[in-house]
Amino acid sequence: NYYPWGYDSDNGPDQWHKNYPIAKGRHQSPIEINNKEVHYDRSLLPWFASYDPGAAKTILNNGKTCRVVFDDSFDRSVLRGGPLPGVYRLRQLHFHWGSSDDHGSEHVVNGVRYAGELHLLHWNPKYSNYLDAVRRTDGIAVLAIFLQVGETPKPEMKRILEEINAIKTKGKEAPFPNFDPSILFPKSHDYWTYHGSFTTPPCEECITWIILRDPIIVSSDQMAKLRSLSKNAENEPNLPLVDNWRPTQPRYFRMVSASFL
Ligand SMILES: NS(=O)(=O)c1ccc(C(=O)NCCc2c[nH]cn2)cc1
Numbered sequence: 535n536y537y538p539w540g541y542d543s544d545n546g547p548d549q550w551h552k553n554y555p556i557a558k559g560r561h562q563s564p565i566e567i568n569n570k571e572v573h574y575d576r577s578l579l580p581w582f583a584s585y586d587p588g589a590a591k592t593i594l595n596n597g598k599t600c601r602v603v604f605d606d607s608f609d610r611s612v613l614r615g616g617p618l619p620g621v622y623r624l625r626q627l628h629f630h631w632g633s634s635d636d637h638g639s640e641h642v643v644n645g646v647r648y649a650g651e652l653h654l655l656h657w658n659p660k661y662s663n664y665l666d667a668v669r670r671t672d673g674i675a676v677l678a679i680f681l682q683v684g685e686t687p688k689p690e691m692k693r694i695l696e697e698i699n700a701i702k703t704k705g706k707e708a709p710f711p712n713f714d715p716s717i718l719f720p721k722s723h724d725y726w727t728y729h730g731s732f733t734t735p736p737c738e739e740c741i742t743w744i745i746l747r748d749p750i751i752v753s754s755d756q757m758a759k760l761r762s763l764s765k766n767a768e769n770e771p772n773l774p775l776v777d778n779w780r781p782t783q784p785r786y787f788r789m790v791s792a793s794f795l
């Protein structure tokens with residue numbers, strides 16, 4: 535009998551490997567990033583995002599996260615440079631967050647957990663489609679940006695959070711036109727990069743992670759807005775959608791490179 539994975543004790547990260555054996559692999563994400571073990575790689579190039587606002591399509595609640603979906607039928611919104619061998623197409627962005635401001639991110643930096651983490655998922659168009667790309671070690675690139683709670687929140691987050699009311703419950707979707715996610719980026723493009731996996735099942739090990747060093751600032755109210763999402767469908771008892779983050783996984787013999795000193 536099929537029992538969907540989730541983040542509860544009976545279907546959470548410690549159980550995922552039973553249905554998705556890759557979850558116990560040697561290249562899993564997220565991981566802890568410690569400055570002492572990071573390798574400064576001065577050959578790392580800057581990365582560039584060239585996003586078309588017209589590619590934004592919808593925003594949805596799938597019961598696991600809040601996701602914005604983009605048209606990835608051609609090289610319309612792309613990420614390139616950095617550790618990447620070519621252009622990668624933007625397919626979707628989504629968030630991970632906690633039940634309170636002191637945790638919620640997936641990656642952890644020198645022991646610091648942020649309130650949340652924004653992931654922009656891109657796939658390598660040298661493969662025929664997304665599901666082919668997720669089977670390749672160079673198939674996917676995720677740009678990760680930490681959300682830090684502070685007094686001067688980033689106004690650009692408002693657009694996404696205003697739509698939350700339209701997608702309160704699982705399965706809800708709303709139009710989300712004319713949105714360029716690069717307005718969410720912090721000033722500095724400095725980043726860490728390493729090879730890892732999807733942080734949710736099936737946990738395929740096909741991701742080049744590009745993690746920005748600098749967080750974007752959101753307000754506590756904005757985090758509360760994310761926490762107002764429900765993981766249940768409309769006609770079911772209310773279950774807050776919170777703590778949709780995977781704990782850090784063993785790094786094993788992987789190098790984390792930094793683009794900055
Ligand atoms: N947190 S994250 O690692 O950035 C991430 C990004 C995308 C997905 C996703 O869309 N999963 C459903 C489709 C699928 C099956 N196999 C690969 N993708 C999950 C996790």
Ligand SMILES: [Zn+2]
Nearest residue numbers: 628630653733
């Ligand atoms: Zn994610």
